[in-house]
Amino acid sequence: MINKLIPIVNRFIPFTLVLLCAISFILPSTAFASTQYYYYSSYAWGGLSLEYPLTTVSSVGTASLDGINDQVARVNSIGTTTTPDIHVTNIHDYGSSGGPYSIDATADLAGQPAGNYIIMGKDSGNPYFGYCFFTWDGSAGDFTHCGTPPATPDACDSGDTRICGFTPENNSVVTGPDVDFTFDAWLAAADLGPGERIKVRLHNIDQNVLLLGFLSNNDTYIINRTFIPGEDGHYSYSTTTPLADGNYRLEAWIEKTIFFGWIKNPFDSTQDQVISKQFIVGTSTLIGNLTQNGFNILNGTLVGESATSSLALVAQCNPLGAYGFNMVNCLAGLFIPDSAQVSATIQGMRDGILTRLPWGYFTRFATILGSTATTSLPSYTVEFAQNTAGDTTTLAFDPGDMLAGGGALVDSIHDPYNNKTLKDIFEPIVQLVVALLVLFTIVSDLTGSHKDSASSPGDIASKRRRT
Amino acid sequence: MIIAFLFNLIVLIISAVFSILPQVTTLPTIAGFDIDAALVTGMGEVNAFFTAFWFAKYMFLGFLVLMSYYSLKLIIRFIVGHRAPGSH
Numbered sequence: 001m002i003n004k005l006i007p008i009v010n011r012f013i014p015f016t017l018v019l020l021c022a023i024s025f026i027l028p029s030t031a032f033a034s035t036q037y038y039y040y041s042s043y044a045w046g047g048l049s050l051e052y053p054l055t056t057v058s059s060v061g062t063a064s065l066d067g068i069n070d071q072v073a074r075v076n077s078i079g080t081t082t083t084p085d086i087h088v089t090n091i092h093d094y095g096s097s098g099g100p101y102s103i104d105a106t107a108d109l110a111g112q113p114a115g116n117y118i119i120m121g122k123d124s125g126n127p128y129f130g131y132c133f134f135t136w137d138g139s140a141g142d143f144t145h146c147g148t149p150p151a152t153p154d155a156c157d158s159g160d161t162r163i164c165g166f167t168p169e170n171n172s173v174v175t176g177p178d179v180d181f182t183f184d185a186w187l188a189a190a191d192l193g194p195g196e197r198i199k200v201r202l203h204n205i206d207q208n209v210l211l212l213g214f215l216s217n218n219d220t221y222i223i224n225r226t227f228i229p230g231e232d233g234h235y236s237y238s239t240t241t242p243l244a245d246g247n248y249r250l251e252a253w254i255e256k257t258i259f260f261g262w263i264k265n266p267f268d269s270t271q272d273q274v275i276s277k278q279f280i281v282g283t284s285t286l287i288g289n290l291t292q293n294g295f296n297i298l299n300g301t302l303v304g305e306s307a308t309s310s311l312a313l314v315a316q317c318n319p320l321g322a323y324g325f326n327m328v329n330c331l332a333g334l335f336i337p338d339s340a341q342v343s344a345t346i347q348g349m350r351d352g353i354l355t356r357l358p359w360g361y362f363t364r365f366a367t368i369l370g371s372t373a374t375t376s377l378p379s380y381t382v383e384f385a386q387n388t389a390g391d392t393t394t395l396a397f398d399p400g401d402m403l404a405g406g407g408a409l410v411d412s413i414h415d416p417y418n419n420k421t422l423k424d425i426f427e428p429i430v431q432l433v434v435a436l437l438v439l440f441t442i443v444s445d446l447t448g449s450h451k452d453s454a455s456s457p458g459d460i461a462s463k464r465r466r467t
Numbered sequence: 468m469i470i471a472f473l474f475n476l477i478v479l480i481i482s483a484v485f486s487i488l489p490q491v492t493t494l495p496t497i498a499g500f501d502i503d504a505a506l507v508t509g510m511g512e513v514n515a516f517f518t519a520f521w522f523a524k525y526m527f528l529g530f531l532v533l534m535s536y537y538s539l540k541l542i543i544r545f546i547v548g549h550r551a552p553g554s555h
Contacts, residue, residue, distance in 0.1 A: 337471035345474045351490075352482025360491035362538075368494075368506045369531060374518065375511025400515065407519035423521055430522045434529040442536050 156184045156234050161191040163252050163275050170277040177242040179281060181223065183252055189232040192372065195257040198227040198235055205249045205278070222248075245282035251275070376400055 156164035165184040168174050183200050202223035222243070227235050252275050317330035337345075354363045379398040386393060411421050494503035517524035 334469050337468070337474065341468075341471040341475075345471065345478055348475070348478045348482065352478060353485055355490050355492060356485045356488040357491050358488075361494060364491065364494055364503070365506070366535075368503075368510050371507070371510055372514055373507075373511050374515040375508050377512050377515055403516065403519040410519070427521065427525075430525050434525045438529045438532050441533060445536075445540075 154184070156186045156236075159186060159188070161188045161254055162186055163254065166250070166252055166275050166277060168250065168277065168279040171279065173280045173282075176245060176281040178240050179243050180240050181238060181250070183237040185227075185235045185252070185254060187229050187232050187235060187254070191254075191256070192229060192232045196229050197255050197257055198229065199251075199253055199255070200225045200237055201251045202241070203249055205247050223250075243281045247278065247280050250277045250279065377403070 154162075154164035163183075163185045165182060167182045168179065181200075181202070185198050187196065187198070200223060201221050203221050222241060223239065225237060227237070229235065317333070350363075354360065377399040379396065379400070381397075382395045384393045384395070385391075411423065413422055414420060415425065494506065496502065513527070517527070
């Protein structure tokens with residue numbers, strides 16, 4: 001009996017897996033289509049422009065102002081739901097010191113007319129910042145979205161290599177046709193190297209990715225910029241691009257490459273610096289929504305969560321556990337190693353195997369050859385005796401100055417049309433020629449073609465007779 | 468976790484086998500000559516040279532890639548003998 005059941009079960013396993021994947025993909029997508037997006041409201045205060053979800057009041061609640069730890073909090077009216085008012089009216093102040101504060105909607109907003117309100121707060125010496133927007137219906141308040149204070153903007157002027165800022169915001173709806181893009185990244189001196197790349201890419205996801213991607217997989221990038229850093233520091237990029245209505249994906253990442261930028265270096269830790277954001281210009285499309293939402297779910301599951309902890313995902317393998325059962329998260333946690341685990345494994349391999357005698361010497365030798373640190377060239381001083389006794393003339397020669405001067409001189413030459421330097425023009429050509437030569441050498445060595453060409457005609461004839 | 472465990476297990480076993488060998492972090496000093504310091508200084512000066520003569524940097528990188536290839540080939544030939552590609 002069991003032997004008869006096994007083939008039947010086996011036949012249904014692939015179908016079941018496909019069905020589960022489809023359900024886990026489609027259900028959230030349809031839910032997304034029905035809930036649409038948060039309506040965003042912009043508000044400026046003290047030169048600070050903010051965007052927050054406009055919360056609809058549905059029940060009485062309180063907001064603990066966790067981000068306002070020191071000085072002042074207040075609630076301001078910013079007009080009715082249909083007529084926002086930039087001239088705010090102060091409704092309630094919460095002390096001048098101490099905190100954190102807690103706002104009780106029923107007590108603090110009692111008697112106030114229905115409309116839009118904002119909770120403001122500030123620390124000592126700083127301007128007010130918007131804590132959250134909400135709509136008051138005259139009798140109740142819900143501060144669901146008030147729990148997270150606005151993130152402090154990254155100054156992007158020190159620290160580890162990272163992507164600091166990146167707009168438009170994720171899941172935002174922007175008005176077209178002209179869309180502003182900004183990108184900021186910080187490159188630490190330790191990560192500066194010949195293979196370092198900072199990339200920004202924008203593409204439409206209405207048709208190119210999901211269903212129609214199988215029919216037409218040409219993914220055209222509207223913005224496709226690659227920065228090849230010459231020095232450490234702050235890298236920024238901003239542009240305004242006209243875009244038609246639809247769904248778009250903006251991606252930025254920092255990577256270290258090998259072989260002249262052809263291949264990503266899988267052993268480099270900066271590979272984790274990847275940010276993807278989806279946004280909508282004007283009106284979205286059905287496929288665009290599916291793509292955007294599906295990407296968010298999968299990206300959040302497979303990249304975001306597994307990158308931080310696969311243990312948190314594996315906890316969802318237990319149907320009776322407190323974390324809830326989620327098959328996708330469970331499988332991801334079981335089979336996709338998170339970045340910390342991969343880094344630890346690679347580091348363990350380096351420490352435990354590659355640094356052992358005798359090949360450890362070769363590893364060290366290769367590490368030194370691949371380093372990008374520079375050392376000042378030695379300078380020379382020659383002293384000559386003059387005709388008069390005791391007088392000397394000194395000639396100093398500093399190769400560092402010569403190289404710096406030569407480099408500056410070469411960089412000062414620009415072509416008159418595109419304002420590019422000699423390096424800008426010829427560097428890709430030199431890279432291509434060197435790469436082709438290397439490739440040709442390797443291929444000819446693998447195929448053994450150089451051996452035949454080096455043979456004399458007599459050798460070739462004798463080889464033919466043998467065969 | 469399963470894949471990570473397998474990777475860790477493989478690395479752990481190989482590391483345990485090779486743990487009898489001493490670990491090296493720098494090249495040796497022979498007859499008072501510090502090879503490691505000399506190479507580090509030399510490569511630093513070569514890199515300083517490359518800041519102006521940037522095209523030489525790519526030739527050097529190409530040389531490194533070729534050396535990596537020949538090293539890899541030597542290792543493969545050591546392991547699989549005459550069946551290694553290009554050994555005919």
